[in-house]
Amino acid sequence: MAEAGQGERLLGGHYRLLRQLSRGSFGDTYLAEDTHRFQELCVLKEFNPQVPGKLALDKAQTLFEREASILYQINHPQVPRFRELLRDEGRLFLVQDYVEGPTYRELLDRRRAVGERFSEAEGVQFLIQTLPLLQYLHSIGIVHRDISPDNLIQRNADGRPVLIDFGGVKQLVVNVRHQLGVPQPYQAADGTITRLGTVGYVPEEQLESGQVSPATDLYALGMTALVLLTGKDPDALYDDRRDRWVWPQQVELSATLSQVLARLVAHDPGDRYPSAGQALAALNLAHPDPLAAAWSQPMPIRMQPVVPPPRPEPPPPPTVAVAPAASYGPPMAYDPTATVAPPPRAVPVQKTSSGCWPALAGLLVMLGVAGGLWWWLDPLSQFPGDNSDVVSPDGSDVSNPNLSEAERDRKQALRDRAVALSVDWAYVSQLTDQLFYEQNPDRQGTQLTDQPADEPLRAEWDAIAADNLDLIEANLSTEARSRLGRYNPTDSDRWQRQVNALYVSSKALYDLTDARFNQLFPGRASEGFVETPVDQIWFALAQDQVNAMESGESLTEIAFAEGTFSQQQQGNLNPGHGQIYILNLTAEQLLRLNLQAPPESTRLSLYLPVPTDDLPHLLADAEQNTWAGELPQSGYYEIVVVSQATSVVPYSLTVAVDNVINDIINRPDPPAKSN
Secondary structure, eight states, X not given: OOOTTTOSSOBTTTEEEEEEEEOOTTOOEEEEEETTTTTEEXXXXXXXXXXXXXXXXXXHHHHHHHHGGGGGGOOOTTSOOEEEEEEETTEEEEEXXXXXXXXXXXXXXXXXXXXXXXXXXXXXXXXXXXXXXXXXXXXXXXOOOOOSGGGEEEOTTTOOEEEOSOHHHHHHHHHHHHHTTOSOTTBOTTSOBOOSSOTTTSOHHHHHHOOOOHHHHHHHHHHHHHHHHHOSOGGGSEETTTTEEOGGGTSOOOHHHHHHHHHHTOSSGGGSOXXXXXXXXXXXXXXXXXXXXXXXXXOOOOBOOSSOOSOOOOOOOOOOOOOTXXXXXXXXXXXXXXXXXXXXXXXXXXXXXXXXXXXXXXXXXXXXXXXXXXXXXXXXXXXXXXXXXXXXXXXXXXXXXXXXXXXXXXXXXXXXXXXXXXXXXXXXXXXXXXXXXXXXXXXTTOOOOSSGGGHHHXXXXXXXXXXXXXXXXXXXXXXXXXXTTOOOHHHHHHHHHHHHTTTOOHHHHHHHHHHHHHHHSTTOOOOSSOOSHHHHHHHHHHHHHHHHHHHTSSEEEOOOOTTOOEEEEEEEEOTTOEEEEEEEEOTTOEEEEEEESOTTTEEEEEEOSSOOSSOSOSEEEESOOEEEEEOOSOEEEEEEEEEOOSSOEEEEEEEEESSOOOOSSSOOOGGGOOO
């Protein structure tokens, strides 16, 4: 195939490659022009997973298409718009807008060449124009991972910083290779290791463990600002021998800016600002940047199919007025130290689609159901924008004169109930869309109008919405349902740390969550990142399971009194519920389990303290009700019992050991339970 400049063939029938911009370990980046959009410039990032064989490549591309859908929810003027995922003769490209302007690295190099650096006024302007962007990204659960002068462009059009090269794209490639079983998912064909972050700009916790969070982005932004203000690289700003920062002696700054920068680059994540909005407020600006303030507020998540069909451009989002030094967006939706690593498990398959960011046999529907389920997946997705008057599920349809008073009252009652349950109506609408189109596959590719012919379908849509609210109210706590529509892969990692501290693995957490989810949505399996509205319920159930473990409701530690060698646990399991038992044992002890319960109604698992490739578990979701053997490791073992019945199941679990060693004081390190 002809590459840049030869013009012999257009990628996807309309992209002409002009030149190569960069080379990457998992694919190259090109500048191209879109011949269907008046030769508009765009950037094509090639996805090259480097896996052997066509079948593996096709699978890799399918997985990448699915997981890259997270990028389409970003809707901010300081982030290049992601246009589509383009397949062309076995190659896969991520297409996004081209931003014309120098990187901040290039700007700094020009200053250095003449012995200059960024002034304090420029540094403050840089921060007040970038912090609201981070607040927006973090409010929808996205962490950039790789902020540095090389990944920020000063846009020629308005001089504003634009954030490019999201580190999450590299992580997606690594995730895909991991799911395909590639032995070294971070290693490219030439032996180079893909680094998720730029050394010197990422904090220690990200370099050492891969943990990322809003706090890691704030650190990287602070380091970027310091490099611009001092004109020196990160390694010159810290004295390793004395273990302290030396930048305060290298640049004269106001007390306010110095304090903000010191907190941004604090070593301990807990010492940094809880959010970008709070860092912005700490600058105590007399004249906050109006556009930046508007975009510091969380935006409704609007997702496109991975390859969206032609559609009219959506209207620009409304400007939101924000008072100076007020609250800049809601509290973080996740723990400040949450990580964004590949979740140990995937979320439900056999689910369909609709909007919403983050569980699916609708994955194909999510990817467009053959390319065209919804033109623009947003909270208004029940109704089209054609010649009919639209009736928007966000509440504005309650005054639509084309609807009967009874229908308007019915729709308003649904919205009022969502508010009472602390559930975002936009999410309820997206969930209802997904289930409505699953039940009406002949309607895929069309939307409902406010005309009389669609009244029965609108009534069906409203009935599904009511059922969804019933399900949410009956099965989720207020805390869990208040975050529906905003769960994301970082939650998996936060929960893993929480349950590990209880000597429980994420496998056990997922066993309990899967049991609850399968009871509510029979037949939906689990695979991939959180993708459809139904998957959000899986995450909400997981949140409640973590809380139940921490409260002791679903977690019990078994300890043997002196002179005893067995213990019996009894109880009743409601449909889809489960219990976890942990016990601290040593290698070579003999363990015997006996579960008295109908085998067709329960599943039994026995997890190791440290699972290995050769021995990932002793039992996993097994129908058998007994196990006996010599233990291969020392540490906390987990026994998980879950119900698959449709009615209450009484059970009795007998646990017996030989050579009992009670050592509650010298417990193993919780991080050992990492899976």
